[in-house]
Amino acid sequence: MAHTKLDTVTKVFTEDDGSEIIAVDEVSIDIDDGEFLVLVGPSGCGKSTTLRMIAGLESITSGTISLDDRVINNIPAKDRDIAMVFQSYALYPHMTVRENMSFGLEESTDMGDDEIRTRVEETAEMMGIERLLERKPGELSGGQQQRVALGRSIVRDPAVFLMDEPLSNLDAKLRSSMRTELQRIQDELGVTTVYVTHDQTEAMTMGDRIAILDGGVLQQVATPLECYHRPENQFVAGFIGDPSMNFFDMRLEGERLAGEGFEYPLSSDITGKLDDSPVVLGIRPEDIELIDGTGGDHEYAAEVLVVEPMGNENNVHLRIGDTRFIATVNGMRRITEGETVTIRLPEKAIHVFDRETGEALHNRRLDEELAEPPV
Amino acid sequence: MSERSVSVGDETSDETTTAFDLRRIGLYATMLGLVVFYLLPIESGLVTSIKTSEALINTQPFAPPGPAGVTLEKWQFAFDTLWSGMINSMLFTIPATLLCAVLGSMAAYGLTLVDWRGQVAVFALFIAGIFIPYQAVIVPLTQFWSQYAMLEMRLGLLLSARSATLLELIITHTAYGIPICTLLFRSQYKTMSWEMIEAARLDGATVWRIYKRIVLPLSIPMFAVVFIFQFTQIWNEFLFSLTIIGSVSDPAASATLILSGLGEALEGVDYPLRMAGAFITALPTLVVYLLFADEFAEGVEV
Amino acid sequence: MKRVLAFLRRRRDESRARTDGGSTESRSTARRWLDNDFVRSAPFWGPPFLLMGFFVYAAIGWNFLLSLTDYTGFGGADYSSLDFENYRRLFEDPAIWEATRNTFVLLVVFTITCLLIGLGLAILLDRQVRFGRGFRTIYLLPFALSFIVTAQFWRWMYNVNDGIVNQFVGIFGIGPYNWLGNPQIVLGAVIFALVWQFSGYTMVIYLAALRSIPTDQYEASRVDGASTLRMYRRVIIPQLRPAMVSASVTLVLFALKAFDFLYAVFGGYRPRQGADILATKMVREAFGQSQWAYGSAIAIALFVLSLAVIAPYLYNQYTRGNL
Known part of the structure; x- marks a missing residue:
């Protein structure tokens, strides 16, 4: 030893x-x-x-x-x-x-x-x-x-x-x-x-x-x-986790991140960490929520491209404009290909990376009860 | 596409089966014809070797003689003449074969399973050695043995002239056999699992121990191939015998050397005697070949 | 050799100095030197290499030196005056030109015929025949025999009076011929006998290559609707190229040095007129006539011819990573 x-x-x-x-x-x-x-x-x-x-x-x-x-x-x-x-x-x-x-x-x-x-x-x-x-x-x-x-x-x-x-x-x-x-x-x-x-x-x-x-x-x-x-x-964010984390190329514009097809409003504690250089917004598929109704800050209408049923959950391939991404949702929920659903990208679950260096500028917030405190 | 698959299905009908059978028959006929082609010179030699002089004149060269025309006299005579040559050939072929195999295996191990820079260059020198025409070395070789090494004189107290010549043949055949044996062993060692060798290294085995305990036991099948192949090569060799031994009447004369002068007389060539001699000379290689044809073929393939 | 070792040692020392940054502690240089893979492998390939290197490479160098002397007859060579006289003689000797011509005829006809017949045999045996191994053993049998032995058989086969070959051609109303005595046909007769002995060898090489082609490819070309003939021509035979190359090299090199068979079939150093090749000429000059220096010059010519075949072959093998 x-x-x-x-x-x-x-x-x-x-x-x-x-x-x-x-x-x-x-x-x-x-x-x-x-x-x-x-x-x-x-x-x-x-x-x-x-x-x-x-x-x-x-x-x-x-x-x-x-x-x-x-x-x-x-x-x-x-x-x-x-x-x-x-x-x-x-x-x-x-x-x-x-x-x-x-x-x-x-x-x-x-x-x-x-x-x-x-x-x-x-x-x-x-x-x-x-x-x-x-x-x-x-x-x-x-x-x-x-x-x-x-x-x-x-x-x-x-x-x-x-x-x-x-x-x-x-x-x-x-x-x-x-x-x-x-x-x-x-x-x-x-x-x-x-x-x-x-x-x-x-x-x-x-x-x-x-x-x-x-x-x-x-x-x-x-x-x-x-x-x-x-x-x-x-790299780490994308390598760990399956399906891997979704990434969206964005840029900070005032209080929101603007990317192709959609914008993402941010609260001030996150914008404080960013400047105006290009960034990547990351969110894990399992953190994307399918909701009813629409209109909230981080809620978007997305088109369903493909549904991969895994039994306990479904991997849903989605599209907003030309941006494609994956959400993992409950397997009991019926989703058909071609329909339009409303999704939410909760702000507490997002990561933001520097697009040049890949360095994490902001990582998700964790609830207190989650496994272990960050070191 | 669908049309074609239908016609493929139709081919199972009786008509094609017959055509197929005919083709098979043609195939086997050709192969048997070739068997005749390859065996005829040998068969003809065999029947000739047991013919009396009368039967030789009266029967076809490929037909066996009648009971009255059979004699073993030629075999007897050829055997008496070749006997000492057979012994000599054995005495240098077997040690040289063993030495070639061992040295070839060691060289292949050092050049394959121990990783170092430049091994390909050294290996290329080994490989080129396979193809060197013996003519390019034969004059210096005989010079070396007769005028520089002079084993007979230096080891005169230990060795008879005959043993000295046999020793020269052993060393010569070993030296020129190493390249092909190295190639044969390397072809096997290259397929050995590199991870296995590394595992043995981590298990604490030294380079020598890995050779002895892992590589050597695993190369036993290849040793068989090398023995078979190299034995026939050295036994069949002639140029070294001719130039190093020199004379048919030398006490160290090999079987092939004696055979080359057998049955040559002023009144003409004694064919039955030559045939009998040829068979006696070929006997060891024939036996080895027929018993281990697969190993021999494998030795040829590489 | 010493310089190579010194170089390797220096490289190692340099890299050590770089890696350890001075923290080498007490491990002695000698000890680590012994751990080097080159050094540890040397006891294995070193002795065989020295033995082989002396008899092959040193001997070739020595042979070249001898070819520059005017060494003849008994006694030793005189290395004090060296010149290229023997090479000049080589170019002026009409017998050399004839032997060279014969060598090339033998080389080309023998190699091509062996390759074709060997391919034919291999394709026959590859067609799932019964007793395939038995057939292979028979076809390869002549290759396992000594040239001295097969030469006896062929002397008998080519016998003028009632040899089997003459009986066979007699069926077609031609002959009898003096196969081994007639300068017009003797080379052909020798080549025929050598093809008999070597075609089994080419067959084995081709057969190994054929068997390594996955059956999928046969099946795929069948599904594509190719006939047997087309399948072999378009799909299979192109893949036999490496086998063909290595077999050709062996056959060509054999044709260059073929001596045993000619010596035995003609019963001496001098083949019948029309069948003399460089290899027999070389041995005859040296060992028959004691023209050692001249024989050595012919040997160098033979070596250069062989090198012209070996060098590209080895280079090719090297670039394909087969070495």
Whole structure:
């Protein structure tokens, strides 16, 4: 168990033609002992490279990574006391499950055979794979292989767990049950875990905190709810949440925001934060309300383009003028395509971003009873 | 489109089935004809090798002799002449094959599964080595063995002249076999999961241990391919035998070298003897090939 | 080699100085040097590389040096006076021109015929025939045999008196011919025998490529209404190009160095007139006549011809990322 610290870590790849690509750009994250940190971002954002630098599989161009205040930049992977679960599981196909799990102990410790056997069997029991010990990976289902891969890293009792999209090869059902299982195990063991995924749902549900990367640059490190409600910039706001946040290009004109097709009056505590540079108004689909009647300040008539029924709720694709957006509404409500509905965009739920920098100028207000106070 | 799909449906009628059968028959006839083409020279050699001189004159070259025209005399004679060559060929082919396979596997591992800059350039040098015409190295090669290395003289106390020549052949065949073996192993190693190798690294295994415990056990099928393929290549080789051994009467003469001079006499060529000799020389490769045709084909494919 | 190592070490040191900003603590340079992947992989590819490099690349260099001497007969070469005399002789030797011509005829006819027959065989075997593996084993069988062995068979096949080939052409009322003695036809006879031995090889290469084409494509072209012939011509054969290229390279290079078969079929260093190629000429000059230096010059010519095939091929493979 260890406190892991990334300090302005940068990775530059040099291509064959000599050009340089900055894969990770001065990323600093403090990972607490026992914390479950999720690194999330679109593909190519540098999350896997970051993980591989922590593992020691990739050299660090500049900056430092330290484990319990010990700089590990130049310590080879095998001496870092780190275990990793790979997307493809990377099991050794010619070894039985038992041999797969013993391998790391044999190679990196001087434990005796008996001790190794006991440890492997205990871990297998915890993972519910004790009956598979004598089988080879080829004879196991995807879910079982996944458990073996986890077991193989757990058995080594590492200081840090690294996981590189470990659930992405499972089908949807299995994935959600493995998600809970993984959390249970991590809770039980209390091992610092860094988990890479491109799936924001995984990030939201699993992480103590999530770190969002884009283009190699760290966008925000915070608890899932904080990222959801108080995104630091437009990228985070758009990345977290499904369907993603609606964005409208606007400009401040006096007491209101003016955009294509509609205007949005603002109260003075928000206008105070803005100047006359272009902004983006953001609102989550689930915050848009369908109401009866019309005429209020933040109420608009919108045309229904498409309705996607999800069962418990409907995703309604709407249009005001040429501006398209999505609202998520109760699934019991009947809406037909082509009809005109009245919507409200409540002022307490809106976010405002600087259109140039993407920086959040105003985030939504939260009711007092909501989960946790903003940090 | 709908018209076409109708006509496709019609093709299941009896008429087309017959046409289809005829086509199948034509296909198999062609393939059997080709079997004759590929086997005839070999079959003709086999029946000729057991013919008495009379039967040789009186029967067609491809027809088997009658019971009276059969003799194993030529086989007996060819066997006696080739026996020492067969032993010699075995003595250098098997060690050279093993060495090639091991060194090729190691080179391929170092050039594929350990990541470093410039490995492609080094690998290209290995690959180019496959295609080098032996003529371009044969003069320096014989010079090197006969005038510089001179194993016979230097190791005279340890090795007989024959063993020294065989050792030269082992080293030569190993050196020239490494490129193709490296290519064969690399073609497999490139498909190995890179994540698996990284997992082993994180598990604490060193480069050597990863080779020994992960890569080597997983390359056993490829070792079979390389053994089969390289064994036939070295066994069949002739130019090195001719130039390094030099003479048919040398105690280290290989099977192919002896065969090249077999049955040559002033009164003409003794064909049955040559055929018998050819079969005896080819026997080890034939057995290996017929037992492991799939592995051989795989070795050819890469 | 030393300079490469020094360069790598320097680069590493530089990057370390940059990354650690002085906090390198006590880990010794030597230790980290040993962790370098280049260094750790060297024990694996180094020894094979040295062995192969000496026998292939050093030998070629040495061969070139020898070609500049006037080394003949017994004893050693005298490296003190070097000139290009042997290359001048090469250009003035009419036998070289004849051998070059024969080499190119062999190379072109042999390669093209093997490619065509191999393609035909592969397409036949690809049509879901029963005993497909048995047929493949038979067609590839000659390739597994030594040239010295197959040469014996073909001497017998081409026998003037009652050889099978003469009996066969006799059915059509022509012949008998002295296949291996007549300068007009001897090269053709040799090529025919070599095609017999190598067409199975091309078949295997094509077959592997055919089998890697997804069945969807066959089905798609069927649905599009293409006939079998058109399907092969328009859809399948264009995809066999890489296989064709690699098979051609092997065949051309073989044709350049073919020696064993000619030596065995003619029973000595000198092939019958009309069948002499550069490869046989080279070995004959060196080992038959002890004209070592001249033989080396011919060998360099052969090497340059091979290089003209290998270099573009390897470059092509490199740019496609196949290396």
